[in-house]
Amino acid sequence: MRILIICTLLFGMRFTTLAQSVPAPVKAVFDKYSCGSCHVLDKRMVGPSWRELSAKKYSPKKMAKLIREPKPENWPNFPPMAPITHISDAEVRVVADWLGRLQKI
Template sequence: MQKQLLLVLFLFIASFANAQSLPAEVKKVSDKYACAGCHLMDARLVGPSWKELAKKKYSAKKMGALIRKPKPENWPGYPPMAPLANITDAEVKVMSDWLSTIK
């Protein structure tokens, strides 16, 4: 029983740490457009995880184009992403610079 409690506590702290691990600038953009509502660090949610996205190694320019005009055919089995037409180049750059640091 006690072990289970410890495990629950650990999972709670781990998920908290995951949510907190976004750098402030990234969190700002993610909060503004609710990216985290569909993209998690390690696991599939509505969309692919940030780690999966990082593997594509998109340039900021390419990523901006894909966020404004998603190509669901790049992600078979996922629903199409809602286009975010208003995201700025600076905001896209924050996200793509950060993605390029994820392994």
């Protein structure tokens, strides 16, 4: 009986972390460009949280433009983000698709 309870707890925890963690392809982009040092899922760090960014509902095209030429006026109270000009359209799409799905999680 005790083992059953422990298994249930472990399983439950696993599912919680899975739902909240960043999928591997998205994480790869974040790691490559260190996005994670300024943006995290649910907390304001140097930049807005991914949830706040997801609420803006940017298209991949719009997001690519904003990452390459950030508009700090969109985010009063934050320091300006440094432009990341070498990120590819495919990489931005991976991030934008995930942000789109994040609204439902």
